[in-house]
Amino acid sequence: MGGRDLTTAAICDAVESVLGAVTGIVRSESYDELTEGIQDVPLLQVWPASGAPVSTDSGTHKFTLGGDDSDFTIQETVTIYADLIAKQRAHIGEDMSKLVTALDNICAELRKQDCDPFDLEGLQSFQWSWVTGTMEFAKQLYLRARFTLVFRVF
Numbered sequence: 029m030g031g032r033d034l035t036t037a038a039i040c041d042a043v044e045s046v047l048g049a050v051t052g053i054v055r056s057e058s059y060d061e062l063t064e065g066i067q068d069v070p071l072l073q074v075w076p077a078s079g080a081p082v083s084t085d086s087g088t089h090k091f092t093l094g095g096d097d098s099d100f101t102i103q104e105t106v107t108i109y110a111d112l113i114a115k116q117r118a119h120i121g122e123d124m125s126k127l128v129t130a131l132d133n134i135c136a137e138l139r140k141q142d143c144d145p146f147d148l149e150g151l152q153s154f155q156w157s158w159v160t161g162t163m164e165f166a167k168q169l170y171l172r173a174r175f176t177l178v179f180r181v182f
Contacts, residue, residue, distance in 0.1 A: 034150040034181055036076045036106055042146035043108055043177060044074040050133045053112075066165055070114045070130040077107040082180060103152070103182045110134075110175040117162065117169040127171045131158065134175065145179075152180040 040059045048056025055068040059075040082103035112134060114127035138156050145154050156177045163172045 034148060036079065039106055039146070039148065039151075039179060039181075040074050040076060040108055042148050043110060044072070046141075046146050047074070047110055047134055047137060047175075048072050050130075050137050052130045052133050066113060066116075066170065069116070069170070070112060070126070072110060072112055072134075074108060074110045077109045077176070079104055079106045081105075103180065106179045106181055108177045108179070110177060111163075112173040112175065113163065114171045114173070117171060123171050127160065127173060131160075131173045134158075134173075138175075138177075150181055152182045154179045 037059070044056050044058035047053070050072075053070050053072050056072040057063060057074070062073055062075065082105055112127070112130055114130055115123045117123055135158070141154070145151055154177060156175055158173050158175045160171070160173045162169045164170075
């Protein structure tokens with residue numbers, strides 16, 4: 029699947045497939061599989077956050093791939109969230125240990141991604157970052173790390 033055919037759904041599914049297989053992740057869900065409950069943790073949930081055209085140095089978000097001007101490609105950024113829900117809050121030291129262990133495993137997998145990250149053709153580059161925090165679900169607090177993955181698609 030090349031960049032012109034690369035969909036947001038395909039990016040989400042590829043991220044979920046790769047990161048969901050990381051050691052320690054008990055369950056993973058892509059955007060169309062999200063559940064209303066949290067039964068198994070660590071849980072990884074992946075869904076689209078945003079997208080936008082990319083402005084290049086030429087002042088346009090279109091470029092040619094060796095063809096004439098009528099054969100152009102639009103560059104876009106696609107931002108994906110991958111939430112790692114680690115543990116219901118009970119004891120901060122134990123809870124944070126569980127979160128950091130799973131977070132480190134995901135970071136190690138992200139560092140392995142190179143040319144054609146997540147086996148997706150048409151990705152020019154990707155960047156990622158994470159931030160920790162808590163989230164409330166069913167009147168319970170859970171520790172969470174949110175990964176933000178920004179893909180440049182052409």
